[in-house]
Amino acid sequence: MKKEIKKILVTGASGQIGSELVPILRNKYGDKNVIATDLKIPLDNKLFESGPFHLLDIRNYETIESIIKNYKIDTIIHLAAILSGIGETKPEFCWDVNMTGTVNVLNLAVKFELAKVFIPSSIAVWGPGMPKKAPQDSILQPATMYGVTKVAGELIGDYYVKKFGLDVRGVRYPGIISSETAPGGGTTDYAVAIYYDAVKFNKFICFVSEDTTLPMMYMPDCIKAVLDLLEAPFEKLKHHTNFNLGSMSFNVKQLVESIRKFKPNFEIVYEPDFHQEIADSWPDDVDDSAAREEWNWKPDWDLDSMTQDMLTKLEARLLR
Ligand code: NAD
Ligand code: SER
Secondary structure (H helix, E strand, O other): OOOOOOOEEEEOOOOOOHHHHHHHHHHHHOHHHEEEEEOOOOOOOHHHHOOOEEEOOOOOHHHHHHHHHHHOOOEEEEOOOOOHHHHHHOHHHHHHHHHHHHHHHHHHHHHOOOOEEEOOEEHHHOOOOOOOEEOOOOOOOOOOHHHHHHHHHHHHHHHHHHHHOOOEEOEEEOEEEOOOOOOOOOOOOHHHHHHHHHHHOOEEEEOOOOOOEEEEEEHHHHHHHHHHHHHOOHHHOOOOOOEEOOOEEEEHHHHHHHHHOOOOOOEEEEOOOOHHHHHHOOOOEEOOHHHHHHHOOOOOOOHHHHHHHHHHHHHHHHOO
């Protein structure tokens, strides 16, 4: 029997994706029906003011359990994680947060017979030697601890689908670009910081080289993917936790050219650091035909439309 989404728990809600996803979920499902949680208090009061917010360490099974019971949660969107850059400086910590959190969420979802669980994966599941356009079903040999936890998260999620009949879903997000909340220590963060610095200083020091090419996505498409995949009929899904998700792919030179269409004197300096090796181990692009076929995935944004929107939003906020 199909279980409805009525009460959603969002972990990692104060982060880059959560802080923009929660308001949209509250609009769709009702303010009181979306319980935002994070280890840290959100920078923006909106998450507090528009509905319930709880401090929660995702490694704490009992606290998650009490929130599920108290609010009669039926769906979990599990965003809390340590991303690739910080993960490489603290690999044990990254494993602990990412795996303990995911296993806690899945075990509690089985215990309370939840309707759905959404856990994002990442392009970090791939490692060196992959084809430039990563296939949907392929060998996964990540070179980062973050990537290792994302592969393990996909596999254990799929195991819970088969073993316990739990409805677990997930996409391999590209680098997410957004203007509201700064990203939390990832390798693709340069593609966000470049817009902030273009607006503030008309100059950017980039931690990867100009020909570094990665798959990227603008936040509205990132959010659309969560909503669309959560609503897709389970019977139509052949994949569950690991959908490749394409949108745009560009190198830093092309990103700079796009910004210069709006800010012709924008300057860039390249100072690659440890992030370069991580970026080089990820594919340039992904084949997302499974997502297109199984739940009609189609992105709306391209590089120039995103650049124009990012610069407009950041200028309105940072230069007022
Ligand atoms: P983020 O770093 O901006 O936010 C993650 C949030 O998790 C933070 O607010 C942090 O405080 C919280 N958190 C960390 N440890 C926690 C703990 N022990 N308990 C509870 N909360 C904790 O990350 P994001 O970009 O919003 O990413 C959300 C999810 O999407 C992650 O699973 C990430 O791997 C995935 N993802 C993100 C991107 C991207 O480019 N942003 C790309 C691919 C996948
Ligand atoms: N954007 C993320 C990172 O760079 C990829 O999952 O860590």
